[in-house]
Amino acid sequence: MNIEPFKERLRELESELSGRTTGVEGNSTVLQHVRDALERIRRGRFGKCVVDGGSIDAERLEAVPWTPYCLEHKDFLETGAPGGGNGATIVPVQD
Ligand SMILES: [Zn+2]
Secondary structure (H helix, E strand, C coil): CCHHHHHHHHHHHHHHHHHHCCCCCHHHHHHHHHHHHHHHHHHCCCCCCCCCCCCCCCHHHCCCCCCCCHHHHCCHHCHHHHCCCCCCCCCCCCC
């Protein structure tokens, strides 16, 4: 999988969100996810689920490029992340 387009998008998102974050909880939560995703790119782990190491669907990455979870573990994002699911612009893919 070519991760260059995702890298580009995540970098843009990071600068956009870090420039705009003024105490808005949703933005800072997404910003954290974006930074985590960039870190995974640096480590060569982008596109792999952090729970089971499985590949994350390209379609899912298109929709949520910073997601660290495959479809099977996507609920972790809403229930396991600090402040997750609380006004953040995370759009889980419905089954
Ligand atoms: Zn998984």
